[in-house]
Amino acid sequence: MTGLVIRNTGYWYTVLTDEGSTVDCKIKGNFRLKGIRSTNPVAVGDRVTIQPNREGTAFITEIADRRNYIIRKSQNLSKQSHIIAANVDQAVLVVTVNYPETSTTFIDRFLASAEAYSVPVILAFNKSDILSPDELHMQELLMQLYDTVGYTCLALSATEGTGVAELTAMLQGKVTLFSGNSGVGKSTLLNAILPGANLRTAEISDAHNTGMHTTTFSEMLPLPHGGQRNGWVIDTPGIKGFGTFDMEPEEICSYFKEIFRFSKDCRFNNCTHTHEPGCAVLAAVEQHYISLSRYNSYLSMLNDKEEGKYRSAY
Numbered sequence: 678m679t680g681l682v683i684r685n686t687g688y689w690y691t692v693l694t695d696e697g698s699t700v701d702c703k704i705k706g707n708f709r710l711k712g713i714r715s716t717n718p719v720a721v722g723d724r725v726t727i728q729p730n731r732e733g734t735a736f737i738t739e740i741a742d743r744r745n746y747i748i749r750k751s752q753n754l755s756k757q758s759h760i761i762a763a764n765v766d767q768a769v770l771v772v773t774v775n776y777p778e779t780s781t782t783f784i785d786r787f788l789a790s791a792e793a794y795s796v797p798v799i800l801a802f803n804k805s806d807i808l809s810p811d812e813l814h815m816q817e818l819l820m821q822l823y824d825t826v827g828y829t830c831l832a833l834s835a836t837e838g839t840g841v842a843e844l845t846a847m848l849q850g851k852v853t854l855f856s857g858n859s860g861v862g863k864s865t866l867l868n869a870i871l872p873g874a875n876l877r878t879a880e881i882s883d884a885h886n887t888g889m890h891t892t893t894f895s896e897m898l899p900l901p902h903g904g905q906r907n908g909w910v911i912d913t914p915g916i917k918g919f920g921t922f923d924m925e926p927e928e929i930c931s932y933f934k935e936i937f938r939f940s941k942d943c944r945f946n947n948c949t950h951t952h953e954p955g956c957a958v959l960a961a962v963e964q965h966y967i968s969l970s971r972y973n974s975y976l977s978m979l980n981d982k983e984e985g986k987y988r989s990a991y
Contacts, residue, residue, distance in 0.1 A: 678735075682723045683897040690719055690737060692727055702727055705736040715758050720746065721895040721911055722763040722852065745794035747854060749916070762854045762895065762911045767797045769844070771857035771866060773804045774816045779858050781819070785974030787856065788828065789932035793924065796854075799829045801844060803862045806834035822968055827934050835866035845870050848900060852909045859915030867912055871898055876912065929978050930958070935967050936975055951976070 680700070684691035690702045704719060705728075719725065724741035746763040770787050772779035784800070791798045800823055802816050820830040829847075833840035848870070857863045864876040900908040924932070930950060931937045936958055940948065944955025953959075961967045 678729065679724065679726050679741075681897070682719055682721050682725055682737075684894065685717060685719070685721050685896075686894040687717075690725075692725060692735070692737070694727070700727060700729065700733075700735045702735045702737045705738050715760055717760055720760040720763045721897055721913075722746075722765060722854075724764065745796055747790060747794070747796060747856070749790065761856060761913055764852065765796055765854045765911065766851035767799065767847075768854040768856060769799045769801050769848075771801045771803050771855065771861045771863045773858075773861045774802065774808060774812050774819070776804055776807060777858060777860045779861060781970040782974050782977055783858065784823075785933070785971060786978065789924075789929070789974075789978065792932040792934070793928075797829075799831065799844070799847060801831050801833050801840075801866065803833045803835055803866060805832045805839065806837050822971075825935075826971070833866065835862045835869050838869060841866070841869045845900075848908050848910060850908050852897075852911065854911045854913065856913050857915060861915070863915065864912070867898070867910060870910065871901065873901075874898060924978070926979055929975060933971060933975050935961075935971065939967065949979070951979070 678694055678696075680692040680694035682690050683693045683699070688703070690704070692700050692702050694700060702725075719737055719740060723743065725737045726739035726741075727735040728738050729735040743763045745765065747761040747765065747768060748758050749761060750758060768787075768791055770784065772784060788798055800820075802820060805813070805816065808816060816832065820832065824830050831840050831844055833844065835841065844866075855863055855867060868874055868876050895911060895913045897909045897911050900910065926949065927947065930940050936950065939957045939961040940950060942957035943950070943953070945953055948956050948958070950956055950958035958967065958972075962969060962972045
């Protein structure tokens with residue numbers, strides 16, 4: 678029997694079978710023998726084969742080949758990686774200029790990881806309704822930056838509904854991963870997109886201007902008015918940092934669209950874009966064709982490799 682993993686609570690997986698029923702499943706022990714070094718060898722969005730048992734549950738016995746996935750370094754040091762979701766058509770990264778502030782480093786690391794698997798990303802700038810004039814100006818500058826790079830950007834207010842219809846139209850017929858820092862309003866936004874979902878929300882911490890986890894597990898939710906054929910959204914727990922994974926230093930520049938474009942004009946084919954003479958990337962940074970924040974994000978990922986923070990995904 679085959680199906681789609683639509684929920685992962687960390688120990689149990691809910692599989693929607695091709696016959697239309699849902700079955701609670703566990704992983705069969707032999708997955709541990711395949712050398713999968715991940716906190717979640719099975720991810721939401723996976724196509725799997727299951728073996729039902731007499732208790733009404735089942736074992737997952739096989740995972741179909743993934744066409745892509747979004748992966749980050751696990752915060753659990755005993756493991757290697759954490760697969761956020763598999764087999765997605767696009768991702769929505771919910772970010773906020775304040776309350777809390779989403780760093781450009783976090784944004785760029787997520788974008789680079791998505792770029793590695795050719796996953797288009799929509800940047801949803803939430804909480805526009807509560808920003809000061811200076812903060813709104815900062816949001817406009819960031820949206821201009823990422824729009825110039827080649828990413829779709831939307832200004833939203835999940836609480837007031839501004840921009841929600843425009844974003845919802847972009848989700849139709851696709852499997853879309855929703856991600857972001859804790860506290861950016863991802864659950865509030867999904868409640869606006871999915872009436873009746875009733876996802877838990879919480880206020881951010883006034884003391885530290887940081888978000889608190891309200892989503893505790895990953896789940897696929899069908900878009901209304903059409904069910905599965907109309908598309909899915911994948912709700913995931915908020916994340917604080919985004920450690921990139923399984924990238925060689927010479928590959929990293931290709932995951933920054935504008936850096937890759939300029940790198941073709943470098944004097945040396947193996948240019949690292951850090952110090953070499955005739956480096957077109959360094960020249961573009963100096964001339965402001967490449968933003969300093971994006972270049973610094975690129976350097977931070979190179980630094981990950983130098984410090985041995987990268988490990989094989991599995």
